[in-house]
Amino acid sequence: MSDQHPPTNFIRQLVAADIEAGRYRQGITTRFPPEPNGYLHIGHAKSICLNFGLARDFDGHCALRFDDTNPDRESPEFVEAIKSDVRWLGFDWEGRLHHASDYFEQLYEFAIELIDSGNAYVCDLSPDEIRSTRGTLTEPGVNSPFRDRSREENLALFKKMRAGAFAEGSRVLRARIDMASPNLHLRDPTLYRIRYQTHHNTGDHWCIYPMYDFTHPLSDAIEGVTHSLCTLEFEDNRALYDWVLEHVTTPSRPYQTEFSRLSLEYTVVSKRLLTILVEQKVVSGWDDPRMPTLSGMRRRGYPPEALVDFCTRIGVTRNHQNVELSVLENCVREALDPRTPRAFAVIRPLKLVIENYPEDQEEDLAALNHPGDESQGTRQLSFCRELYIEHDDFLEDPPKKFFRLAPGREVRLRYAYLVTCREVVRDASGNIVEIRCTYDPQSRGGNAPDGRKVKGTIHWVSARHSVRAEARLYQPLFSDPEPGFSSDGDLDSVLNATSLTTLDDIQVEPGLAQAKPGTVFQFERLGYFCVDRDSTNSMAVFNRTVGLRDSWARSRSG
Ligand code: ATP
Numbered sequence: 003m004s005d006q007h008p009p010t011n012f013i014r015q016l017v018a019a020d021i022e023a024g025r026y027r028q029g030i031t032t033r034f035p036p037e038p039n040g041y042l043h044i045g046h047a048k049s050i051c052l053n054f055g056l057a058r059d060f061d062g063h064c065a066l067r068f069d070d071t072n073p074d075r076e077s078p079e080f081v082e083a084i085k086s087d088v089r090w091l092g093f094d095w096e097g098r099l100h101h102a103s104d105y106f107e108q109l110y111e112f113a114i115e116l117i118d119s120g121n122a123y124v125c126d127l128s129p130d131e132i133r134s135t136r137g138t139l140t141e142p143g144v145n146s147p148f149r150d151r152s153r154e155e156n157l158a159l160f161k162k163m164r165a166g167a168f169a170e171g172s173r174v175l176r177a178r179i180d181m182a183s184p185n186l187h188l189r190d191p192t193l194y195r196i197r198y199q200t201h202h203n204t205g206d207h208w209c210i211y212p213m214y215d216f217t218h219p220l221s222d223a224i225e226g227v228t229h230s231l232c233t234l235e236f237e238d239n240r241a242l243y244d245w246v247l248e249h250v251t252t253p254s255r256p257y258q259t260e261f262s263r264l265s266l267e268y269t270v271v272s273k274r275l276l277t278i279l280v281e282q283k284v285v286s287g288w289d290d291p292r293m294p295t296l297s298g299m300r301r302r303g304y305p306p307e308a309l310v311d312f313c314t315r316i317g318v319t320r321n322h323q324n325v326e327l328s329v330l331e332n333c334v335r336e337a338l339d340p341r342t343p344r345a346f347a348v349i350r351p352l353k354l355v356i357e358n359y360p361e362d363q364e365e366d367l368a369a370l371n372h373p374g375d376e377s378q379g380t381r382q383l384s385f386c387r388e389l390y391i392e393h394d395d396f397l398e399d400p401p402k403k404f405f406r407l408a409p410g411r412e413v414r415l416r417y418a419y420l421v422t423c424r425e426v427v428r429d430a431s432g433n434i435v436e437i438r439c440t441y442d443p444q445s446r447g448g449n450a451p452d453g454r455k456v457k458g459t460i461h462w463v464s465a466r467h468s469v470r471a472e473a474r475l476y477q478p479l480f481s482d483p484e485p486g487f488s489s490d491g492d493l494d495s496v497l498n499a500t501s502l503t504t505l506d507d508i509q510v511e512p513g514l515a516q517a518k519p520g521t522v523f524q525f526e527r528l529g530y531f532c533v534d535r536d537s538t539n540s541m542a543v544f545n546r547t548v549g550l551r552d553s554w555a556r557s558r559s560g
């Protein structure tokens with residue numbers, strides 16, 4: 003990671019001003035607080051970079067806290083995946099690994115304190131009744147008939163709730179604030195509910211679970227968080243955040259600041275929606291390379307530095323922005339380009355036969371591993387009479403600007419020879435199946451002996467030596483730049499039907515066949531490709547990480 007500080011933003015300015023004013027002599031503390039109900043996505047990367055980045059740059063600390071107050075959808079699988087994704091991005095919580103569920107006992111005591119001071123009560127209304135008496139933006143709510151229960155009765159009932167004396171949904175603990183507040187979050191919000199559900203961390207120890215709005219500020223206070231950063235959808239919750247901290251005796255007083263969520267064109271960046279894609283099997287899993295999850299991007303071959311760089315470039319503001327995909331893809335290309343070895347692969351093979359090259363002859367030709375960095379060395383490419391070239395590199399009736407192969411035309415086979423197309427061979431249905439050429443034996447290495455101009459250069463592999471492999475080409479999952487859907491909506495109408503193209507007969511240099519999953523190559527002229535974990539000994543599988551150029555500007559207008 004670079005030692006340079008990211009550019010400033012309103013949160014950095016706020017933190018700097020707080021430090022300047024001597025407010026945090028012990029240093030600042032931030033936290034990244036995912037709920038372990040799914041895998042992390044690129045939006046989380048923004049929050050991780052912000053929280054851990056502040057701690058790093060202002061000599062503070064950043065904790066990883068699992069906000070695990072909802073036993074229904076949380077699991078240890080998600081906890082472990084989140085930990086490894088944060089590490090993969092390059093951040094370290096330095097032993098500060100917390101769970102909101104670690105505080106259940108303390109939170110319970112805080113609730114007792116609220117009851118004691120007359121600021122919370124046990125309410126016997128059903129969830130539906132609570133909703134229907136809450137009022138609207140224009141109408142005040144209605145006080146619960148249980149609002150004026152005595153302190154003793156409330157204490158006794160709450161203890162019985164904990165002891166498992168009541169059925170799920172039969173009672174809740176509510177804050178006693180103001181049913182007429184213009185902020186709906188302050189209309190006696192629920193603090194605790196009854197759930198007979200095994201929790202991934204506390205097992206069956208509890209049957210009452212604290213709500214997010216109660217847990218979050220108190221967890222922050224317990225951990226000494228100074229700056230509690232969250233996304234804008236929590237802006238209206240801030241009043242309740244503050245109310246809780248002002249009515250409970252806590253060891254510290256954190257403050258919440260909101261910033262805008264990352265949203266990315268043609269992508270959904272919310273765990274709730276990504277869960278639907280996984281559950282409805284639109285994708286193969288959380289780490290499907292089309293997913294905007296960190297695990298999906300890792301599998302696709304995105305390096306973590308590219309994601310950190312991306313988060314730096316998009317910045318932190320309070321304005322909604324739907325970031326263009328090209329911004330992300332450029333970060334990926336820039337991170338990969340300097341260090342990624344080049345290789346030859348032909349993804350839509352067309353046979354090319356060199357008529358004047360002896361049948362039994364073979365030779366090795368040196369190719370640079372990185373044309374821009376000779377220190378990365380060379381490798382040998384086997385060459386013989388029969389090669390494969392890209393189907394796209396041949397046109398029988400080419401337009402003017404087509405500098406590749408066509409009848410009678412001469413092109414350079416990169417690192418090899420100049421060849422001239424003499425004949426096109428077709429099958430019975432008229433498809434082109436083979437190109438017959440002659441080569442100039444004096445042009446070894448690809449240079450014309452007489453200095454004649456040969457404009458086009460194409461890549462190739464030896465048909466005798468190359469190895470068959472599979473390539474998976476990706477496009478966005480959605481056809482709309484701002485996709486929206488719900489669990490009961492018609493997913494098919496928003497999905498891009500061609501988000502995955504599988505090519506199961508690509509031909510690659512033999513050296514690539516056994517490469518380890520996760521290794522990235524640049525297939526010259528085609529893009530970056532990453533070895534997938536589905537590879538077997540008999541067949542390597544490559545994910546196209548990203549193309550070589552930004553294709554977005556063009557495809558969008560077309
Ligand atoms: P859901 O969609 O189910 O609410 P989520 O994707 O918001 O899930 P959380 O576990 O609620 O995931 O988020 C953990 C932290 O990451 C929160 O602080 C949240 O504000 C932040 N975060 C989540 N999504 C984004 C996003 N798109 N951009 C920036 N930060 C995000």
Ligand code: MG
Nearest residue numbers: 233235272273
């Ligand atoms: Mg959320």
